[in-house]
Amino acid sequence: MRRVMFFIGAGIVVLATPSSGNVPTFDTAARFAIMEDLSSGLILYQKNADTPMPPASLAKMMTVYVAFDMIKKGQLKPDDVMTVRPETWQKWHGQGSTMFLSAGERVSVRDLIYGIITLSGNDACVVLAEGIAGTEPAFVSLMNDRASRLGLTGSHFGTSNGWPDNDATYVTARDLAKLASSTIVTFPSLYKQYYSKPNFTWGATAAGAAITQANRDPLLGRVSGADGLKTGHTEEAGYGFTGSADQQGRRLVMVLAGMNSWNERVSDSVNFMEWGFRAWTRKMVVKQAKEVGYAQVQLGDKQSVGLVAPRDLSVTVPAGSEPVLNAKIVYDGPLKAPIVAGAHVADLVVSTGFTPPQVLPLVAEANVGTAGFFDRVKAGFLSMFAG
Secondary structure, three states: OEEEEOOOOOOEOOOEOOOOOOOOOOOOOOOEEEEEEOOOOEEEEEEOOOOOEOOHHHHHHHHHHHHHHHHHOOOOOOOOEEEOOHHHHHHHOOOOOOOOOOOOOEEEHHHHHHHHHOOOOHHHHHHHHHHHHOOHHHHHHHHHHHHHHHOOOOOEOOOOOOOOOOOOOEEOHHHHHHHHHHHHHHOHHHHHHHOOOOEEEEEEOOOOOEEEEEOOOOOOOOOOOEEEEEEEEEOOOEEEEEEEEEEOOEEEEEEEEEEOOHHHHHHHHHHHHHHHHHHEEEEEEEOOOOEEEEEEEEOEOOOEEEEEOOOOEEEEEEOOOOOEOEEEEEEEOOEEOOEOOOOEEEEEEEEOOOOOOEEEEEEEOOOEOEOOHHHHHHHHHHHHOOO
């Protein structure tokens, strides 16, 4: 049963001043776009966000996600070495962006991931895919499995690198934002290590000179706190970018796709991210570890459990606005024991007057064990007479 409690605990700040101001707007030449504030989950902007589109190299984010997932689970090590099959080299050494791998070369997983993210190497993607799953089609099955688990309902992958494949591969801007957010939240150390490298050196020219290529990320070095993710371009997809930046603990994720030129991608991406930080701001709702209410517990050694903020919780509102915040606690209850302290068991749903309700997590303040035999009998007896 869905329980709603209009209960405001001592930790919640309510700003009771009249609402004023307008919701910010943005103009972009991109055909597909979305921006999300991860601190609150609010979508700040969207344009054709659920329309399928070819991803080009933005598909490589899923290839990297599969690798990160396997590394985290201990199924893959960054020091593992993979060999460039001659057939793979023959097919990919001159196709689009390249890491400049050589036939028969042995390359670590770590360097292949850098080759995919920093250099957008089509060859690096296929070598990694074949090294992990034996064949690229088998690896693509892993990609689609992870996409399904993440809830990327508008996407399907046909290749490991996003190369045009008669529309077998398609994504939506919303799904790309979900993928980026999950990468950042689920693999924070791997994201930090791999996604913001400004350049990478691999391969050599015919004269023997080392080849260094710059990261194409248009935000790196231009927007404070920018640290990833991936660009893409093909003739059918146009120019696209999925990016993220964190400023003073507030992280934004953005997607722009279907743009007409490299320069347009740079200018719109920078302007979009700066707009997100400038035109919107956060309002504190409750400090970390503050109790904001309670939830009833069924068949536990306690009848209720406190609900606390797992981190500083804030909502996103237009800069300069004066919002009236109204909060309610929502959970499926009564909660079933046992409950582990820190488990996400409820949500704080906050209305601002400017935006859709913003849903913030609440966690259990303490462990709740299972009730003993006599307590269960007593609870069952009392439930017979409950209204």
